[in-house]
Amino acid sequence: MARRKSIMSEQLKYEIARELGVDQVVATQGWGAVSSRDCGNMVAKAIEIAERNIAQQNQTTLL
Numbered sequence: 731m732a733r734r735k736s737i738m739s740e741q742l743k744y745e746i747a748r749e750l751g752v753d754q755v756v757a758t759q760g761w762g763a764v765s766s767r768d769c770g771n772m773v774a775k776a777i778e779i780a781e782r783n784i785a786q787q788n789q790t791t792l793l
Contacts, residue, residue, distance in 0.1 A: 738776055746772045746779075 736743075743761075747753045752768045764772075 742776065742779075743772070746775050750775065 744753065744756070747756050747764070750768060750771055752764050752772075755763050755768075
């Protein structure tokens with residue numbers, strides 16, 4: 731099965747993993763060892779960051 735290209739940059743993934751405290755799991759065991767719950771939390775955090783960036787861009791456009 732072919733893998734799809736990631737929308738999130740590797741840097742962003744590692745930053746979020748570090749913020750949520752799962753960076754050690756990634757470093758020692760790889761992304762496959764991250765729990766489903768932690769992956770869901772990472773997605774939620776990425777969405778939160780994206781929404782914040784869009785709101786800032788919209789506010790800058792209005793000024």
